[in-house]
Amino acid sequence: MSNHLRVPYHGWATRTRPWRDDVLDALAEVSRSDAFILKDRVARLEERIAAEAGVRHAVACASGTGALHLGLLAHGIGPGDRVITPAYSFIASASTIALVGAEPVFADVEEETATLDPAAVASVLSADDRPVRALLPAHLFCNLADMAALRRLATGHGALLIEDSAISLGAVVDGRPAGSAGDLGVYSFFPGKPLGGIGDAGVVLTQDDEVAGVLRELRNHGQDRSVRFLYHRVGINSRMDEVTAAFLLRRLDHFQSVLRRRRELARSYGERLRPLAPALKTPPDGFAERSVYTYAVRAEERDALRAYLLERGIETMVHYPHPLHLQPVFRHLGHGAGDFPVAERLAGSVLALPLHEEMDEGTVDHVAEEITRFYGGRP
Template structure:
């Protein structure tokens, strides 16, 4: 028996599951010819907002633009500070720097990898010591689990900070009865193909309950238009969700809840089978993750060998993220809260993501589990 071919994220299996409905949806757009802001865009925005309970959903070109547009809408600029985690993808801090503002990196929780509410006061103090005006906090719902929003919302309210939930990985997750996408003054998401709700290219969305901000965002993402597209009332950008992608997302949203349930089953089987040999993901009480990634922790000095052993068995793995942003060349000159971010630095050396998607069959799950256990036990014996 040869080495099996295992997909880290199997988009082809999802495509087969949705089937003819996707072909019909795409061809309908092609034949109708409304390729920019066709009716599918508003339909998807309406269904997306209803799914998470937000009043407004504005489709944009990608998840990074979603964050940029929110910062533009609230007027963040030079001299301002935006608190954010360092253990995340670059886009979270990148957008702050684009605006001429300063990201202030805060520590994460050791169990969830999300920004730690207990570290926010230190980040606020750091911003002020650097003569910056604290304006906003960007959380990240990392790997599919929401941040701990109750204390975060209280902190933002107490200190006059705008809460922006970067839900690129966590859209649709549950936090104490609330659906991610409806939490924060603003939430953003990405429809990059590998995301739990992904399209067939780039796409993103912004969520808000504010009528005023929704109108402003719709202007900003369409060249700053006023009453019509040649009435430019402000400087904007071109960041519209493509009609074809909206059509794809309408079909994917129909199976999204079902896919989240399937992800729970895969994650549950992983955790039950691996919790005695490694540190498995921690999900907070009364919360549901979308399991964008299933991330375990391996001793730093064993991680390379562990990944090599799995690769030899045909099991793909990925490290999200090998280096925190405050250690990256582009971001290491920005302020770091307190006396440093030791948890972020340690976690980056230990995390390993295993294959995760809704269509991972039981036999493949069992093969992955056996390979993981064998590799960990081998490394433990060699240590």
């Protein structure tokens, strides 16, 4: 490996170099104050994110997973409720449903986008006459779920539409900011996200004043928003701290350039790798309205390709090696291999390539050349 150019998957040392002054400034600013959690900086961040998302309220919390959890709680989803969600996604799309005592009902995903397939949802709805309380699609990698079709299905069945838009700040769905296309949306500020923080953080997005009030209580143990130690409901501790908010406010000033750079790199990967189809399939073209979190290809001989690249110093990531319906935690739902074939194919073929805003075009060229060599082509 020492004879090859090393390309780390996350590239934190390079990626975070421009953050250092912002981190130090945020720490210094907050350390001189007496405001550490859910104070003015958090409120300012909420205002800016709400404006970015085109919604009335952005309620800051401790993580993207916490945001989904709070959103389900705020809408009263719980025991006895059924929520349809993709069989292939990050665990939080399903685990938060289980955490509130509801039942995750899996549906298959689209081959091209890896997002919840409206046709599969329609089949689930027609196959079982038990009511469904909500649909919970997830945008994934750099792809967006078909929110218009899912909205029609939700409306037709009297269900809520909860948008797991954790990766998609800055993207546009059907002419609207991602996160605003459902009855509720979320963003995550996990460090790897396009607007990455210095730890976990997230927001819940809603147009509903009453829901926003409930969310603000729930995230802080259920405490009254004006009177300390007065509790109206059982809540959780999912609060955002002021250092995180101060840092994210600074990063927001650079966010559009981050989005543009990630889109440029995704386009470069596509131009270099598209000729390898069908052995290697790239994400759908057209990144202008997408937020590129990861660049995930579908590869024949995925594990062999990954090992080949690692031998040459190129790190990759498998998102996700096990579809949700086959995870041990959901064994009680009674699913088996073959139940959701697209999800299972993606679990065996998806490979995420290195991509972050501080990468240069030469690194993309190098990764693409090595992949081309693996498949026997001429770089």
